[in-house]
Amino acid sequence: MTAILLGGAGRTGSRIHDRLRRAGRPVSYASRRTGFDWDDPSTWTPAITSATALYVCYSPDLACPGVAEKMAALGRAALSAGVERLVLLSGRGEQGARASEDALRDAGVPTAVLRCSWFQQNFSEHFLAGPVRRGRLRLPAPDVREAFVDLDDVADAAVVALTGERPDDATYELSGPELLTFADAAAVLASAMGRPVTFEPATVTDFVADLALDGIPSDEAEPLAHLFTEILDGRNASITEGVERMLQRPPSTFAAYAQRAAAAGAWA
Numbered sequence: 001m002t003a004i005l006l007g008g009a010g011r012t013g014s015r016i017h018d019r020l021r022r023a024g025r026p027v028s029y030a031s032r033r034t035g036f037d038w039d040d041p042s043t044w045t046p047a048i049t050s051a052t053a054l055y056v057c058y059s060p061d062l063a064c065p066g067v068a069e070k071m072a073a074l075g076r077a078a079l080s081a082g083v084e085r086l087v088l089l090s091g092r093g094e095q096g097a098r099a100s101e102d103a104l105r106d107a108g109v110p111t112a113v114l115r116c117s118w119f120q121q122n123f124s125e126h127f128l129a130g131p132v133r134r135g136r137l138r139l140p141a142p143d144v145r146e147a148f149v150d151l152d153d154v155a156d157a158a159v160v161a162l163t164g165e166r167p168d169d170a171t172y173e174l175s176g177p178e179l180l181t182f183a184d185a186a187a188v189l190a191s192a193m194g195r196p197v198t199f200e201p202a203t204v205t206d207f208v209a210d211l212a213l214d215g216i217p218s219d220e221a222e223p224l225a226h227l228f229t230e231i232l233d234g235r236n237a238s239i240t241e242g243v244e245r246m247l248q249r250p251p252s253t254f255a256a257y258a259q260r261a262a263a264a265g266a267w268a
Contacts, residue, residue, distance in 0.1 A: 001025060002026040002051055004028055005028070007058065011126070056071075074104060087111070092174070105169070109167075110169035121150070137186050137199045137200065138200045141201065142201075142233070144232055144237055145184075148185065149175050175251065176251050182199045191255075208222060
């Protein structure tokens with residue numbers, strides 16, 4: 001099995017890469033740095049020719065206009081290149097991503113789709129790290145519950161899908177083991193850090209201004225605000241069995257993640 005990770009050394013890709021390398025599995029990245037360009041289909045086949053398994057992580061989002069067409073073309077390229085299995089990172093509850101999932105599968109390569117809840121690591125490795133460090137989560141989020149999922153669980157699940165004895169053509173919804181509001185999450189983070197962290201409902205304008213303190217421009221912050229206002233409507237306020245089905249163990253709790261991140265100095 002030779003795995004190629006489309007999407008570069010992102011938060012999931014880097015974790016998957018490390019796990020496969022430690023297991024002695026051949027693995028490499030494909031990104032603009034290595035000559036793979038999502039906007040230039042002529043670069044796709046040369047980048048994946050040696051792969052028997054592909055991990056697909058598309059940024060910024062599978063629901064963006066034109067992405068389904070790219071996924072359809074990638075599926076055909078993978079089939080022609082002899083790729084035996086695909087693993088696609090998708091979003092739980094994102095109806096706009098379903099067309100991209102279906103399009104990738106249309107070529108006939110077995111495809112494991114990992115639909116994920118909000119990542120726990122968004123609070124330490126992504127756009128919420130700055131607000132947590134400042135002790136105030138100012139978010140355009142309603143008081144709904146979310147089953148935040150650990151990126152390490154997602155990476156473990158992706159490795160299983162990439163290396164299983166048989167290619168898996170199934171969809172897995174991955175979540176954490178508990179439902180938490182952002183106020184609940186703030187309390188857990190405060191306990192792990194040993195200092196106050198609060199949650200405050202905010203307007204999109206206030207949210208964008210807060211992220212600007214961390215150097216995140218408005219053209220990146222506004223789509224993130226869209227995720228809060230559209231996806232966080234209660235549609236994902238349920239716990240799934242995807243992690244346990246794939247890994248034969250319970251998913252990691254938010255408190256365990258927060259304690260690890262604090263000990264590693266994520267918010268120092």
